[in-house]
Structures are given as structure tokens and as C-alpha cells.
Amino acid sequence: MTFQNTRDFAKQLDAQDHLAKYRDEFIFPKVDGKQVIYFTGNSLGLQPKRTKAYVDEVMEDWANLAVEGHFYAEKPWWDYHERFAEPLSKIVGAKPSEVTVMNTLTVNLHLLMVSFYRPQAKRYKILCEAKAFPSDQYMIQSQVRHHGYDPNDAIVEIHRREGEHNIRLEDILAKIKEVGEELAMVLIGGVNYYTGQVFDIRKITRAGHDAGAIVGWDLAHAAGNIKLELHDWDVDFAAWCSYKYMNSGPGNASGCFIHERHHADKDLNRFAGWWGHNKARRFKMEPDFDPVQGADGWQISNLPILTLAPYLASVEMFAAVGMEALIKKRDNITAYLEFILHEIDKEVDSTFEIITPSNPEERASQLSVFLHGEGRPLFEYLMKNGVITDWREPNVIRLAPVPFYCSYEDMYEFGQILKKGIIG
Ligand SMILES: Cc1ncc(COP(=O)(O)O)c(C=O)c1O
Structure with missing residues (x-):
């Protein structure tokens, strides 16, 4: 599939996503009243609404x-x-x-x-x-x-x-x-x-x-x-x-x-x-x-x-x-995130090195990104702007676009916030 770095395209992918309805089954934290983009399901998954019962x-x-x-x-x-x-x-x-x-x-x-x-x-x-x-x-x-x-x-x-x-x-x-x-x-x-x-x-x-x-x-x-x-x-x-x-x-x-x-x-x-x-x-x-x-x-x-x-x-x-449906979306949304990172990389003056294997057989729901030329302040900027990710020394942020609750529009939106964080 040929991806596009536009909100409309991301929305189109969400509209075709059979798992999109599950997003609403999870509770998202908010930053400044807005639901966060949650990339740390590889550390602590979000709370499903049904859990409390x-x-x-x-x-x-x-x-x-x-x-x-x-x-x-x-x-x-x-x-x-x-x-x-x-x-x-x-x-x-x-x-x-x-x-x-x-x-x-x-x-x-x-x-x-x-x-x-x-x-x-x-x-x-x-x-x-x-x-x-x-x-x-x-x-x-x-x-x-x-x-x-x-x-x-x-x-x-x-x-x-x-x-x-x-x-x-x-x-x-x-x-x-x-x-x-x-x-x-x-x-x-x-x-x-x-x-x-x-x-x-x-x-x-x-x-x-x-x-x-x-x-x-x-x-x-x-x-x-x-x-x-x-x-x-x-x-x-x-x-x-x-x-x-x-x-x-x-x-x-x-x-x-x-x-x-x-x-x-x-x-x-x-x-x-x-x-x-x-x-x-x-x-x-x-x-x-x-x-x-x-x-x-x-x-x-x-x-x-x-x-x-x-x-x-x-x-x-x-x-x-079922794992099969989750894995299918996982591969697609991870590939879309990878595409977004490469697109933003072309537009800004620093380089992101994705240290996770590019071969889909050797990766799953996580892209680890080495931030050359950017450091912890960029991570802190992301967190302040509603992108929940994590920082690993010396210069890595880990992004897990978990298929159960992340949307394609999240990926697009993340790219825009990231770009703003770098070029102001
Ligand atoms: C790969 C791996 N092994 C072990 C642990 C430790 O888990 P626990 O604190 O539940 O024993 C973690 C925790 O994040 C982990 O990521």
C-alpha cells in the first residue's frame, strides 16, 4: 500500500480498520483536556473500561x-x-x-x-x-x-x-x-x-x-x-x-x-x-x-x-x-508510523534512526527511534503536548502503536507534533 502523510489518508485507514471500535473500550489519559496519543502500551497498557466491573x-x-x-x-x-x-x-x-x-x-x-x-x-x-x-x-x-x-x-x-x-x-x-x-x-x-x-x-x-x-x-x-x-x-x-x-x-x-x-x-x-x-x-x-x-x-x-x-x-x-486480527493491524499501523517518521525526517534538519529492524518478520508493535541531534528536551516537548512515549538512555524514544487502541490518525497527528517540536 502507498501511504500518504495527510490527515484525510489516516482517517481513511481508520475507517477501514475493523478494530477501530475497540479504541472506545479503553480509557485514555488527557493532557490539556485532550486525549493523549499513547505509545507506551509496551510498558503499561491502557485500562479497558470493562475491567472495573x-x-x-x-x-x-x-x-x-x-x-x-x-x-x-x-x-x-x-x-x-x-x-x-x-x-x-x-x-x-x-x-x-x-x-x-x-x-x-x-x-x-x-x-x-x-x-x-x-x-x-x-x-x-x-x-x-x-x-x-x-x-x-x-x-x-x-x-x-x-x-x-x-x-x-x-x-x-x-x-x-x-x-x-x-x-x-x-x-x-x-x-x-x-x-x-x-x-x-x-x-x-x-x-x-x-x-x-x-x-x-x-x-x-x-x-x-x-x-x-x-x-x-x-x-x-x-x-x-x-x-x-x-x-x-x-x-x-x-x-x-x-x-x-x-x-x-x-x-x-x-x-x-x-x-x-x-x-x-x-x-x-x-x-x-x-x-x-x-x-x-x-x-x-x-x-x-x-x-x-x-x-x-x-x-x-x-x-x-x-x-x-x-x-x-x-x-x-x-x-x-483474536491475535490474528491484532497482528494484521499491528503490522499495518507500525508500517504507517515508520512511513510518517521517514516523511518528517525529510522535512526537518535532524535525523531519526529507527533502530528496530525494518523487516516486519523481526519486529512487532514497537519502533525504537534514536534521535540524532535531538535530545531529552524533544521527549519532554512530546510529553507536554500529549504524546506519551518513553525515554531510554542515551537517546532513544520507544513508540508502540498498540493495535488495540491506537489509531492511524494518532500516527499522523504525532508526526505533526514531532515536526513542530523540532522546527518550532
Ligand atoms: C523483558 C522484561 N523482563 C522482566 C521484566 C520485569 O518484570 P517484573 O517486574 O514484573 O518482574 C520486565 C519489566 O518491564 C521486562 O520488560
């Missing part, structure tokens, strides 16, 4: 039923989490028994490492991306230390080539081969938080397995954003947060995937708790742990229903719309 329902059941709510609430609390299995499994491409919700992302990665990072004399190294999200770096460092290894030896990072912003797939595959028999685990973010680069989960997982390693993924920036087929791609485990693309609210619960081939493995260590115990016998208060067969068997505590309520509202919305 899900939370109110739990508050009311708690008020009216108190402890009886565990069994007699509108959606009983004791198995509330089971409502996620079906919709969540569709979002990440899994069987319902392979997904669960619990805790928060970094906590879950730690818990999954208990099961899946089992270093042996020769095979003890973990391969990850250089400049991974800091929490992942701290998590992996503390895990290898916990097992008595030196992070400088046990952690192998895959670097970008000199002068390049993204990691080449061929370099990841080569590194996996090179570490070979010493490789215990590959653990990478499915979408890099800084550049927005999407990694080839299927190929990397296969290469890790060929080397005899376990392969896990941090899907914080991938869940609800990219097409995932975790079961078919044979991923061992994965975890994600729900507050970014999945719009579940600040700091909210994480989701986990554990491939079914691990479910019955009695040799896997896990930190156990009563909520992972055989559902039919949980309230018999038996002394010996008998895990639920499935990802729910990794749960530890009874679940925080008030935080699951907004997450449930979100997964049900995703189920109604």
Missing part, C-alpha cells in the same frame, strides 16, 4: 459472601485461575494445561529456574542476549551464584556486531553450537525491550535442543504482541507479565508456560505449595505434596483474586478479538 464483582462477592466466596462467588475464587487456561493458551499457542497464572514475572522466572536450570559438572552455562532487561540479568546472575558458579564463566552473552543495533540470528545459532556440550540453558527475551527486535523462537529453541540444552523465554514484550506457538515450537518454559500489551494493570500477575512433556517428570525440582497440590485432595491437608499434572502444579499460594480480575477482563478481550 470485574474488580467490582470480586469486591461485592467479598462484601456479601466473605469466606464463602471461595466456593459460592459468581466466579468462585478457589479455581478462578482456571478461567485463564483456555483464552491464555490461545494467546501463547499452548494447550490449556500448559499455561497458568501466578506471582510476577521475575519471581516466576526464578521459580522456573528451580525446575529447569540443573547444572552438571560439564553442562552448566546459560546463554542469553547481551543487554537483556536488567531484571533478567540480575535473575540469571543470582541463579548461577546460587549453584556455586561464577557469572563471568557460567553466563555467555550474545553480542551485537560492532556498529549494529540488533543481534543476528546466525550469531545466536553459532554461539549455541560453540558452547555446545557446556550449554545447560538458553534464556532470551522473545522481543528485546530496547530495540523491539523479535527473535526467532522456533529456530533458536530447536538449536538449543540440538545442543542438548533447555530453552526458556522471557515473553514480557511478546505476550499479546506477537504470534506465539509455544507448544509446537517445543519451548520448555516461558513466563510473561500481563501489564504491557495485555492491559491488566500496574505490576500485575504473570503467566507461565511449561511444556506438557515436563508435567509428569517427578525428577524436576520445584518449590511447592498447597495451591500446586492435587486439586481434588487439596483440602484434605495431607502431608505429602502431589502436584497437579500441568502448569498449575507450579502454583504455590492461593491466588490474589483482586489482581487476577483485571487480567481476566483482558484475556477475555483478547479471546474475543
